[in-house]
Amino acid sequence: MTLHAFDQALHLEAAGTDQPHTFVGATSPAYWNMVGPFGGFSAAAAVRAVMLHPALLGEPVALTVNFVSAITEGPFTLTATPVRTNRATQHWVIALSQTNANGEAEVALTATAMTALRRDTWQASDMPMPPVAAPAEVPRDVRARAGEGALAWLSRYDMRFMRGAAPQVWDGSGGPTVSQLWVRDAEPRPLDFASLTAMADVFYPRIWLRRATRVPAGTVSMTTYFHASHAQLQAAGTGYLLAQAQAQAFRHGFFDQTAQLWSEAGTLLATSTQLVYYKA
């Protein structure tokens, strides 16, 4: 059996019993973006480290990842430290470091996470899945599928846009900043917290949609709340997720977006927000 490309890319090794919070991994050409790994991959690596930690309590509930510097091709070290363990919740501080040309460790990503034992409680959704066409009725985005080399990560996903695909013509016209797409791993893989983390970052920069101008842009901080239990992720299986994103404000070189991800059956699995640098 061959490991899925996502699991190959996300392979982490525990550093050893004298460094219980440390894991070693490496960037992967399979999830490469323009000038570094796809941000969703790096965020997923942080989640994977937490989930591999022998002291883990519960499941991921909240995650914030800050992309503090470009991650370069090659190995990295992830530390995931449980700084406080309560009865039913646990709080983590995470950092990804790489060794620079001078042999010094430099932080490239910081993160915090909360894990918790999920309980059955009263529940409700105030964010119902919007009515959209079924995945089979929407063609796969061929531009994404053609992603190679500098945008290899795009070809790892099957994306089907109902609204807000990347502009066909970069003429500066621009429009609304809502995107709605069906997304799943191009090579089927059962959904888990790591892959859901990555899929919360599949949205190309909202400013491209708003301005129909391909300005340089990159996520600087991203927060995801996981509403789904492990069992609900298992129920989503290899199905599509409906992913929706919308910008709020563009100013002073940063814009933000809110996002939601539902299972094909309509369960809100995660909500997410991110702040994105843009040069314009």
Next chain:
Amino acid sequence: MTLHAFDQALHLEAAGTDQPHTFVGATSPAYWNMVGPFGGFSAAAAVRAVMLHPALLGEPVALTVNFVSAITEGPFTLTATPVRTNRATQHWVIALSQTNANGEAEVALTATAMTALRRDTWQASDMPMPPVAAPAEVPRDVRARAGEGALAWLSRYDMRFMRGAAPQVWDGSGGPTVSQLWVRDAEPRPLDFASLTAMADVFYPRIWLRRATRVPAGTVSMTTYFHASHAQLQAAGTGYLLAQAQAQAFRHGFFDQTAQLWSEAGTLLATSTQLVYYKA
């Protein structure tokens, strides 16, 4: 001249040159909530520490605060460490600790922040201020004003609800989870990043609105993106902010909300999201 209650409460002392990232403060009865300080106060303390740090580059742009354990009455230590300083951005890792009964330092709050030199760029808002009555036309919430002792922090704010005030009757009926209110410091104080941080947390738990049942609830993680520059905060001055919040999902003992804060003149100053524990 007497310091404003907010500044008295938020007074931090640098620990000294041998601990350049450490600041010492204390909780304040003026901003006390049920079982600890008002979360917005603690988040503001994290921002204040960053802004007092001599190595600060720029202004706050993104902040995530995790409330990892109850903060108890008394002194606390805040560490704000600049882990990476780029040309125009700087990334911070923050922790608030208190000494427990055994004399051990315990982490009660973790945070990350990003500061940046703001540039003038193309700008737009996709989240215009909703049409609402002017502050003078909306009565001040007397229940909030009456906040004393266990809810002292409520009386520190002048809150005027257009939609989604706390239920008048706790009869389990429930309704929509949108709140819209005008808010400012009850004793006028010019807006700054610390007070804006606090005001992003003035919303009482959405589950109270949704269920009209006063279930125990508390914020566990909060992320705020600051879209306003220092100059835009100065322009907002001592005016009211329009604060809006809406829940997304309630499940497994946690719900999330998205929030926006506009100046009285209609500038989107900050967007925020938080995850809240509830017992139900």
